[in-house]
Amino acid sequence: MSGKDESIKAEILAEAKKLFIHYGWGKTTMEDIAKAAGKGKSTLYYYYKSKDEIFDEVVTNEMDEMFRALQEEVGRVHTAEEKLIVFGLTNFKLLQNRTILGKIVLREISANIPRLVGLSRQYQRKEINTVRNILILGLEKGEFAGYTVDDVDAIAFSMTCALRGLKVGLIIEDRYADLESRIDILTNLLLRGLKA
Structure with a gap:
């Protein structure tokens, strides 16, 4: 082209x-x-x-931009613990500042669930892979003792789902002011389990 x-x-x-x-x-x-x-x-x-094709590309471009910004922020810190905290906080802040995803997700979710679910799955796979790499780094550096390499995929999936659930709750309740305290609570709970 x-x-x-x-x-x-x-x-x-x-x-x-x-x-x-x-x-x-x-x-x-x-x-x-x-x-x-x-x-x-x-x-x-x-x-x-079709309009669907345009919509998919608009949302996919937005998600790609968000993911690049997320990767940059995670790359700025060094320990696995710092990376997980930054991953959680940055994820929420990016969604809060991205008008198309925030507004469209809230307005269109019931009318377009299959389309949004498909696009969301693409983004979730990237998130899971990022968390997986952070967990492997934590194992390699000896930061986390509460799991083995065999547990990494299940933990990455579970952590991503936990963050996603928190994200949806904060969006629905419009409680962005609680963002940092809720992320801290969730991250501390998760990190305690990883270090045990």
């Missing part, structure tokens, strides 16, 4: 993102996106087969 094509796609996605945030997935049409991007519908259909 040429640079011009990439530029046109970026324009389409930027305008679609604004519309999804403002009107939601259900009320945004391909015609709305074409008009907002200053393109004809035929141009829009040349690059994207």
